[in-house]
Every structure is written in structure tokens, then in C-alpha cells.
Amino acid sequence: MNLYSLLFSTLLIAPLYSGLTLAAAERLPAEQPVERIHLRSGELPEVSLSADILYRILVAEVAVQQGDYEAASQTFLSLSRDTLDPRFAQRAFQFSMADRNLSRGLRAAKEWSVLAPNDPEAKATALALEASTGNTAGLAQALYQRIESARDKEQAVVQALGIVSKMVDPRLAFDVLDQAMPEDVRTLAISHLALADAAWAAQRSERALLEARQALLRAPGSEAAAQRVLEYGLQVNADEALNEAQEFARQYPESRNLHLLLINRLVDNKRYNDALAVVRSMQRRNPEDFDLLYTEAEINTRAERFTEAKALLVEFISVQSQRRRSVRDQASNALANISDARLALVQIAEQQNDYAEAIQQLNLIEEPSLRFQATVHRAVLEARAGDMRRAQRTLDMIGTQDKQEQAVVALTRATVYRQAGRTDSAVEVLERADRELPDTPELKYDLAMLYERQGRIDDFERLMKQVIDLQPADANAYNALGYTYADQNRKLDEAQDLLEQALELEPDNPYILDSVGWYLYRVGDNQAALEYLKRSYEQLPEADVAAHLGEVFWSKGLKDEALRIWSEAFSLDPDNSTLLETLKRFDVQLP
Template sequence: MAVSSVNMGHYSLPAHCPQGLAGLQAAGAGAIVSALCRTGTGMGSRVWWRWTALALLLAAPLAPASVTLTGEGLFYLLSAEMATQQGDRQDALAAWKHSVDQLPTAAVLAAATKAAAQLGDLPQALHWAKHWHELAPEDSESARFEAGLLLADGQDSAAIDLLQATLARFPDDERVSSELAELLAQHGRLGDAERLIHSVLQQHPQSAAAQMTLGRIALLEKQPEKAESAFARALELRPDWDEAAILHAETLHQQGNALAALRSIQGFCAAHPNAEAARVYLAKLYLSLGGQTQAYRVLQQLSLLRPEQPQIWEQLLLLGIAEKDWTGSQQALEHLRELLPHSPLLSYYQGRLAEEQKDWAPALAAYDKLSGTPLADEAQLRMVQIYYAQGQKKKALLQVEKLQARHPDNVQIPLLRAELLQEQGQVASAVQVLDQALEQHPRDADLWYARGTVAEQQGDYAGMEKAMKIVIDLRPEDAQAYNFLGYSLLQRRDELATAAHYLHKAIQLAPEDPNIQDSVGWLYHLQGDQAQALKYLQQAHAGLGEEPEVLSHLGRVLWKMGQKKEARTLWQQGLKRHPTSRRLQEDLLHP
């Protein structure tokens, strides 16, 4: 088992990826809303719902089609729409203010409200939304939009009051009922929410929106099977609904049925080739299951659908680097350069691309350009790793110590420092660094994972198990933690049944991860099932190539199955690539 040092998480990016700060600064306010939706505190959480409400509102068209203008009013309106499309926040808001002053109609106020929300000016959006609602009290959309903005602003009670008043005026509007029911559920009024949504379904049995709300309420009630059924029904009623397809797959995944989730979203994407949101989710699901190559292919397809989206090219570049597709990565970088010509991300990724190809001088030069930018600390961390790879170990440790002194709250720095110390054999010093960091960040899963690996290296198996169990408690879907625990037990031939429990959970969470395939294959070998062992170890070999441990395991299974010549050939080929591998030497001497 080659233990992965980077935990992808369910919706996260590779370690040291600056998607958060720099990505938002480069992509503008629109990306802030989408990023907040991606990094919410969990499906069904209040934060997630607030920002999702706002993001869904932003899908509405801006143009006030019913308005006919000439002269100055037309000039400002066209200027406002153009500046909004280009993401020019300052000019767009100024032009919308002029448009509203020139013609304060409901249609213009509606467009201005949506533009302000899209541009990230929530107070201005709320101001215009109130005027829009005052001018169009018979339009339920104005009330729903204002309620969504109130919710995004944290004014939950005001949003509930507004939707209740709107429902009294529009008792047959299923959209108002659905939004109110979901909001009531978020505030713990689950009974009221369910009664409201069931009354909607009695009047509108074909309402996909009501089924979606029923599913979300079921999630809040921690009834995933009920939620899955509701989302499936919503998808049946509206077969092209991205959101329903994503929630249906995600609910299956949450129930531990990862393969069913994958099949579900794959089928939807095949039937709807232009479904962008579903493809983004499919790529993330592949990543969570260890399918890095498959995720890369999905993003390549998505880049053809939305070549103007910098976030897609950024993700594609990261995965291209991970896949060692240098040509594809360079192409993605050039697309980013066209879309974000002044972003510090360009130098960062130029450095990453050079670093991964061990082209140290250009990598250091690219990272050095990031001094004084939001990516400066990230660049310093990368430079430290390059110094270490070049053999400048003292310089690397000195630099990382200085970084930690300047940024005591950054958990990535002690993680890197401990890793460098551990590689130098200074295990006690690595333990000290991690323990100090854990005093400040006692619920950081990455720190606990690192602490577990060091404990294993020390032979402190009880400490390792404690650390990895804390990781699992903090991140229940962390396949690598289950894998680490299970494989450690296998190595010690200790509690084989317990090892099997952890490893079966790991492969269930990440069935395409070759590190986990190797562990599970070795488990089957020790259990005496050589056919199953061969299947998993061949998959691991295909994914990890000439990794000595995988070659050792695969050879042992082939030897056990009587294929001794094939086993020797495998070990000999492995030794040509890894002449210092004691494991392969031992296999050949004592098969």
C-alpha cells in the first residue's frame, strides 16, 4: 500500500491548491457565490441553503424584455447589461443606478436587483428588491427574490414572514409553498414544513419542485432513503433537471452506495450532454472514489461546453498535472492566461507545472514572482519543497521554520515541517511539531492523519489507531484513514477480521483507488482467496505501475497460484527499476 499523502475529501481540491482566496479574487464576485455553494457546511445546512438560495436566484435572466427605451435610458440600460456580463462590478452598478433613476419600473428594478446580486452587492440588491416588490405586489417572483436575498443576508425571520404573507396572497403558487416549507424545515419546524408540502402535493401531484423540497426536508430529518425516493420522483417528473439528478446521486452516495450514485449521475450525463452542473458533480464524485483519470476526462469534456469558465480550466490544469499530461496542462494554462491575464494564479500554476517535471529553476523563478500577492505563502511552501528535493535540506527546514513563526495559525506549514523532519529520520521532532499544532487545532483531520503516520513509524500502533479513528470521526468518508488502519493490521497479521472491516469500507468509499486496491488484494491473499487477490492486485499494478510493494504483492500471489516463472520475471523487472528495494530482493531470494 502506497499511502496517499493528499486527502481529496468529498468536494475538496488537492493539498496546497489556492482555489479559495486567489481563485475568488481572480474570478470575481460571481465565483464567490458559486464557491460558497461548493464549500458549504454540508447538504441541508443553513449556510448551504442561504447561499444556494442566492445562487439559484442568479439563474434568472437579467434583461427587462417588456421595457422599450430610447435615448439616455436605453444607453444606461445597455451599458449596465454589458458591464454585468463582463463582470465589471463598479461600472455595472453605476449604470444600473442610472437606469433605475431614469425609469424606476418593476421590470428595470427586477433586472437591477438580479444584477446586483450577481455582482455580489447584497445590500444594493436588497434595496432594489424591496422597491421591485412594492411596485409589483401581484408578482410572486418579486417576493420570492426578496425572500431569497433576506435569507442570504441572514434575515431568516423576515424571509419566513415575507413568504408566509406571499403564500396568503398566492395560495396556489407551488414555488412559494416549496420555498417556505424548506425554510421552515431549516428552522426546525419540520412538522409545519411537511404539512405544507403535502398540501401542495395534494393540489399539484405532478410538482417536481414539491418533491425536491420533500427530499430536502427528509435529509434534515436524517431519512436518506425517503430523500432518495423524493429526488427520484422529482427527476421522473422533470428528467432534465440537473439539481434533482445531483441530489439523487449524492443521497445514494451518503447511504454508502457509491457505485449506484456513480451509475445514476453517469446515466443522467449521457442522456443530457449539455448538463454542466451534473458533469461538475460527476468529476467531483470520481475524485472522491479515487477515479482521478475519469474525473480528468469529464473536465476535458466540460471545457468544450464552457470554454469561457476559468474555474474549469483551473481544475483541468490541476488534474492534468496529477495525470502527468504536460501537453494538456500547458494548454489549460494558456486558456487560463487568456481568461485571467493579470491573475497571480498564472505564475503559481506555471511553477507547479515546472516543479512536477522537476524543472527546478523555472519553478523557483515562477514562485518568486508571487512575492507580495495573496499566494506568497503558498509559493514559499512550494519553494521549501523544491529546496528539499534539490538536497538543500537545512535551507528547506530553516525556511519552513521562519514561515511557521510568521503564520502560526496556518496548519499546512507544520504539516510540511513535520513531513520534512520525518523524512530525515527526526521522528521525535516531527511528533513535537504535530503535537504543538494539534494543541491549537485539535479538530484538524489532516494534522491527526499526519500524527497517525508518525506514530506508525515509531511503532506506536495504539497511538496510530487513536489518531486514525479521530480522522474517521472528523471525516467519516476518509477512505485513506480506513486504508491506513486496515493495512497496518495486515502488516502485523493482527486482527484480520478487523482489518477486513476497515479495508472493505475503504474500497467501498474509493473503489478505483489503486493504493486501496493493493491493500484489499493483499487482504484476500492472506485470507486464502488468491483469485480475488489477483484481480485487485492487477488493478493496483495498472494504476501504480512499477511500485515495489505492489510488485511484491502481485508476485507473491502469482507464486502461490503456481505461476512461479511469471512471479520471478515480475520481481526481476521491478529490481531493474528499483535496484535498492530490499522487499524485491527478499522476494527473489526467499519466494
């Protein structure tokens, strides 16, 4: 091995590259792990390590560490062309995709496949990216031939699914996989499972369900197929999907994963008695499965049957305490299970406004990793119970282990003051914490929101921009600043840029959808505003969103709809300031 190859090998295992996988670098929708290619040494070029190559490698490394994927990918691409080393082209591809630059990624992938002609992953990656530009015929044909000639058809189908998952457009990915599947291979259950998953990623729910059912028909006892029939069927006909899953559970009583998934989905659909029936059938078959006690308690909690839930949790704690006494803590998860049960009892007590019981359960938690969290939570509950002095004393006695815990204590202390109406004291706490921990975005964010409440808009803007600089991938600061500009009807161009960035990061976040809708209303696009606000209200039926949605309805002349939405919100939150201000502005008196 020459000096250049030795350096490259060292770099591949250096901390700078630790944890870096192709899937992580690409940030593609499928998010499936992809094996890194390791080429045989005989396939590597013999290139001497010059000062220029060393310098460029180091420049690319530094760019990666700084998050400058554009510079890193361009440098690696130029290195691959100068050295003919496919590993540089592979890195150029990875960081081009991290930079979301499809054209550069395609150039890098083609370079990689040229430099490593015997590497099927390199060729498949190039074809997958080319297919993303609309040229799908080449990839579909290559995958078809690959599956047809493979001895292990099932493995070939799985590999094909992994390859198309690299495509940027999941709809094209499904079309390619569908075209690549030979007729004789379609008799395999795995083929229908792969098509079901690809169709689901392409948001083709009905086709995903059809393929999942075909897989189950080919392999009647397949738990994986039954799970997909349930999950994908919920989007088509929820009751039918749940009933089918219940029938499968009855026929195949040992399908534990399907049973647990079914329980969760029944609870999501508020079919609590059906969920309990599934749990009890599992308990009859496995009376020693004490985890099912906890599951039963969770179902009763969701159904707000708190008496039954508490009794089950107490029984679960008793069983786990016996396990703990009979087995050393290090060899058992009993202590963790007991702590989980006590936290569940805390949740129930809070829902019943029984703060004394909640605090008592927190005090009983012994799990070392939860003690800090439990103590902080105790302070919050003490404040809610009206004992501000005790809450502050509890926070004073916490011994913090690091800067993160210091920040949590400061944020909690400020929350306690804010909830008591002492905004100025909360601001003082966070200002002091921000001076002591100047690079903590959570402190700056909460402090900025308090400044906005005080009307200190310049300070609010300054801190929110600092948060964005510290956490450019966090949607909250973009949303908060963009919404504030829209709400104040100023800097609307900047508001648009901020909200577009927030929406790109979290496209289904109901708070962001509300902000975007409110911005669109401000710029006069009432129809688009209505669509975003409706989507937000479906997920987040809160008074602030209702106030905005009702105002857009009113402005479009749909006053009955506006009154209906406002009435719903008023019944839930009659003291909401945004709603009350909106009603006052339109001189509306609700019945």
C-alpha cells in the same frame, strides 16, 4: 402571510440553509444542479406556528448541522404530514437522499407530490425514485407524454435528462430516457446528446459513442457533439476517436473548445507532435493568442523536451510582463500568468534535479496568494539539496495567517526531518503541533504514520481513529488503519469494515484497491485478491503493489508471472523494503 409561513421563509434564507441545493443534498451520480422549487403562496397551507412545530423545526435544523440526516429527514417528513406543507416533504426527500436511504426518500417524494399536485418537479422526483426500485414504466410514460406535448421539444428533452439523472441506478435511468423519447423527437441532435450522456453515465461506452455520432450527423458543426464523440470514442477506439476529432478541427477551425480538448487527449495518449500541430494551427489563425505559448510549453514539458519548454515559458513571461506594465494589475491577469509560468519552470527544474534553479524561480514569484506556498516549497527544495539548516530557517521566517498555515508549516518541517532520516525529530514537531492544534486531522494522520514507522502501533491506532472521527468522509484513515490490520494479519473483521468504508468513498483509488487485495489474500480469497491487485497495479505500477501482486501470483503457482512483476518493480525501485522483504521470504534471487 401567517406567522408559520413567515418563520419558514426566514428559515429558507438562514445561514443554516445557505448553499444547500437539491443536487448537493442528494449526492446522486449525475451531480447536475437542480432548481429549487418555489411554490406560490396560494398553494401553501394555513397552519399556525405552535410551540411543538417550532421545536421540531429547530431540532431538524440542529440535526442537519450535525450531519445527522436520518433524524433531520424523519423530522421533516413527520412535519409535512402534520402541517400538509410540501416544503417539509421536499426537505425530507433531500436529506433522505443525503442519508442514502432510498425507501425513506421515496416516501418523502410521494408525500411531496401529493401535497404539491401541480408541481411537475415533485411528481417527476417521485416517479424517478420509484423507477429506481425497478418500476420504470410510470416514469417512462410520463416523460414520453411530457416531451410529446411540449411546445419546446429541446427544452423538454433537457428536462427529461435532468429528471432521470435523479435515479440511483444510471443503467435504469438510460433505459427510461430511451423509452421516453418519441420517434419524431429522435431527429433532434439534442435527443442524441441526451441519450449519449445517459449511456455514458450507465457505462455503455459504445452506445454513448453511437448516440454522439448521431448528434453530429444531425448537426455537423456541433462542437458539443464533436467533443462527446472524442471523449466517448476514446473508451472504444482511442486512435480512431483522436483522428476523427483532428478531422473535425480541420473542418471547423474556430471550434476552440474542441481544439483544446483534442490537445489534452493527444498529450494523454503521448501523441505530442500531433498536439503541437493543433496548437500551431491555432496560432496561425490567432497570432495574438499568447495563452497558446503556455499550452505549447506544457506539451513540451510532458514530452520531456525541457529546453524547448523553458524557452517558451521565458517568452510567455516576457509577453505577460509587457502586459503587466501596460495595464494595471487589478485589470489584468498578467501577474497570475507569470506566476503560473514560474511554477512550471520550477517543475522542470525539479525534474532535472536543478534545485538551485527551482529555488530561484520560486523567489521570483510575486503573486501574493502564492507567496506562502512558494516559501514552503522553497524549504522543501533546500532540504532536498542537502541544506537542512537553511530549510529550517526558511520555515522559521514564514509568517502564518491562520491555523491552516500553521499546520502546513509543521507538516513541512516534519517532512524535512523525516526525509533526512530524523524520524524522532519529525515526531516531536508533530506532537507539539498536535497539542497546539488538537482538531487538525492532517497533523494526526501524519503523526500516526510516523508512529507506525516507529512500531508504536497502539498510538497509531488511537490517532487514526481520531482522524476518522474528525473526517468521517475521508477514505485515507480508513485505508491506513485497515491495511495495517491486514498487513499484520490481525483484527481482520475490523479491517474488512474499514476497507469497505474506504472503498465506498473512493472505489477507484489504487492505494485502496491494493489494501483490499492484500486483505483478501490474508483471508485466503486469492482469486479476488488477484483481481483487486491487478487493478491497482494498472493504475499504480509501484514496488509495494508489485510485491503484493507477485506474492499472490506465487501462492497460486503462477511463478513466472510473479517473477515478471517482481523484476519490473525491482528495475524501478531496487531499494523498496516491501519488495526486498518479499523476495527474501520466498528465497527468490532476481536475475
